[in-house]
Amino acid sequence: MQKVRGVVARAKGEPVSVETVLVPDPGPGEAVVQVQTCGVCHTDLHYREGGINDDFPFLLGHEAAGVVESVGEGVTNVAPGDFVILNWRAVCGDCRACRRGEPWYCFSTFNAEQRMTLEDGTELTPALGIGAFAEKTLVHSGQCTKVDPSASPAAVGLLGCGVMAGIGAAINTGAVGRGKSVAVIGCGGVGAAAVAGSALAGASRIIAVDLDDRKLEWARGLGATHTVNSKERDAVEAIQELTDGFGADVVIDAVGRPETWKQAFYARDLAGTVVLVGVPTPDMRIPDLPLIDVFGRGGALKSSWYGDCLPDRDFPMLVDLYQQGRLDLDAFVSERIGLDDVEAAFERMHHGDVLRSVVEL
Structure with missing residues (x-):
């Protein structure tokens, strides 16, 4: 169990707060990722406004890149030290969409089974099963897509949601x-x-x-x-x-x-x-x-x-195109901010002042 700082939405429409979050050690099929960057996506604002569901409190953030810190039993697709982009479509490989060869429509995607909590034990609902406005987060290993570690985390992390969509x-x-x-x-x-x-x-x-x-x-x-x-x-x-x-x-x-x-x-x-x-x-x-x-x-x-994407197929390809100078992901990074600036970033996004604010940790 580790203590980290994370951005939490406690109630509908209320300003977010930076709080202490407890991150469990990874269980079977899970991974703890040290978050390097996380884009401020409109979906996070939807969560705060109760537009997704009412499973408050939420640990916000999902458009992220970072480094795998530890993995649980049975994980083979990533290892500690791997640079990854997080995704919210960890395909199961066994549902009717996967069996018919259309895994980008997977109807049974994976998330971590353990829950991150506040210090008083209150369970947090991670945004899109990720919760990456935090120094570290717990995800299913299938939510980690390994990519070129020389790429800029602020730019390629945006493939985790809006840019890929x-x-x-x-x-x-x-x-x-x-x-x-x-x-x-x-x-x-x-x-x-x-x-x-x-x-x-x-x-x-x-x-x-x-x-x-x-x-x-x-x-x-x-x-x-x-x-x-x-x-x-x-x-x-x-x-x-x-x-x-x-x-x-x-x-x-x-x-x-x-x-x-x-x-x-x-x-x-x-x-x-x-x-x-x-x-x-x-x-x-x-x-x-x-x-x-x-x-x-x-x-x-x-x-x-999600742009009908298959993360393991599309993320590495698009990162390669970015590295070749054929896809300008840097153009989407309007500003770089800290965890304490997320609420202000929501306001700038609401007014259309940015393409993406990116939290750097």
């Missing part, structure tokens, strides 16, 4: 490829990553849509060929105009609201693909759409879970 929404879910046209609605961290993924895949035209000119400029730096400020222009009309009147082959909704999903639906070409990667709230409903439009336009309407 965006890149994967384009490449894995949307099947963006050479010569395709893509529109991305919402250019925060996930949307900007979808832009970068589309550029990486060789898309010929990448249209970034947002209400904020700062985000549009970030998107242009990551590969957008055109930008649309939807406060000034109708997004659907602009996307159609920029694609010879047809609409984009793939439209990615990185916002996750009924209004933006409807825009994505009508902004795609016939037989085009809509990808929903922005996370809606439980009360949201699909907008009123004539069923004949769903039938008549053909194509595919998809949801993207």
Whole structure:
């Protein structure tokens, strides 16, 4: 058992606090990871606001990189000293998705069985089964993906959630490829990553849509060929105009609201693909759409879970591309902060001032 500092959300809507967290020694299949960096993701704010569930208190943080400190019985995929990115999809290998060869849809992912606690014994719920706004965290060994140790932890740790979600929404879910046209609605961290993924895949035209000119400029730096400020222009009309009147082959909704999903639906070409990667709230409903439009336009309407990624396959590949200078993960790191600065980082994120704040430990 070890005592570390960690960021805890005790109740819905209340400011987070830095508290002493007890981390058990790893049991069978588990690993203790010394956290080096952890990005401040909007999902952590969702946890604090009670938007995920009400299993308070939460140990926040999940977009992390670090070094394996110790492992439990039976662990063979990582060893002490390995540099790893943490993931929230430790595939089981035995559920119906895994058995049919689609482990990126695994319906029975692993987390550590032991719980980290506060000093008074109160059990903590780790965000996405990770809880990495802490000096050390306990995870299932399958949540550790070994990557090149020479890579910058602040940059590659972001693959643990938002950046992977965006890149994967384009490449894995949307099947963006050479010569395709893509529109991305919402250019925060996930949307900007979808832009970068589309550029990486060789898309010929990448249209970034947002209400904020700062985000549009970030998107242009990551590969957008055109930008649309939807406060000034109708997004659907602009996307159609920029694609010879047809609409984009793939439209990615990185916002996750009924209004933006409807825009994505009508902004795609016939037989085009809509990808929903922005996370809606439980009360949201699909907008009123004539069923004949769903039938008549053909194509595919998809949801993207974690960019439909397979961490052991995708993380090392993307880190290699980063090391080669072909994927600018550093561009996502807006600021480097400490554990005590997480609450302020939530505020900056809420106002759209950053792509990612990254906690360094």
